[in-house]
Amino acid sequence: MSTAQELPVPEKKELVSKEEKTVPGRYYVPYTDIYETESALIMVMEMPGVEQNDLSILLENDVLRVEGRIDFSKYDGMEPVYAEYNVGPYARSFTLAGKFDQESISAQLADGVLTLTLPKLKEVQPRRIPIN
């Protein structure tokens, strides 16, 4: 049902960061979906134009920070004639609530979408108790 509706145009949200950047330029916040399954927390972030090598995922003190740079050198020699959106690197951090197996977090990038899988620790996973 939801797939039949016409897509609206989202305006890119600029990142408002606590720390200031030393390089001029705007950062954008990637649109993110977060969902949970029995065994993992999955974060899906839209970062169009970011290549695998330009992606950094850092986990420190339960703060997960994702940053994606874009290669704007491909705009060399191009003159804009019309623009509807702006481009820039993406950055977003999340404070993780809950226990995750930090060693086995996995990331996958496809079609400009980053999928992070944070497996839950065995001890917090629901256990089915068999009845004898």
Add this chain to the structure above:
Amino acid sequence: MMALLPNPFDTLLQLQQALDTFRTSSWLEPSPSRGGAYPPMNVFNKGETYIIITELPGVNKADLDIQIKHNTIRISGTKSASYGETAGQHRRERLAGRFDRALTLPIEIDPDQVKAEYRDGILTLFLPRAASDMPKSIKVN
């Protein structure tokens, strides 16, 4: 004005400012072509080629349809973001749905020479200007 600089996009800020300037460009005026406004697009000019760049993250190449007729381009497809019934949702920001956008360019293009590229969630269309649309030099006798 920008061609005077050796590399107009030396810094990211310069690129962002240039794009900001062209947010009010009237190059692509509202045309009778029907369709929605998604995906948003940027248009660049490089030599005799016009380049349309759109961001379509998460769209499968197979779900993308590009049609060209004369100087009208139609980009349509489906963007999906579904994670199964059992998943518990914490945050939902990604939009999903059908899109269909048609635009008529103010230039004549060569439909046979149009190239399309989809990489890392970005669709790039290379539209060479038609020979008939090129300015002609006139010799003075």
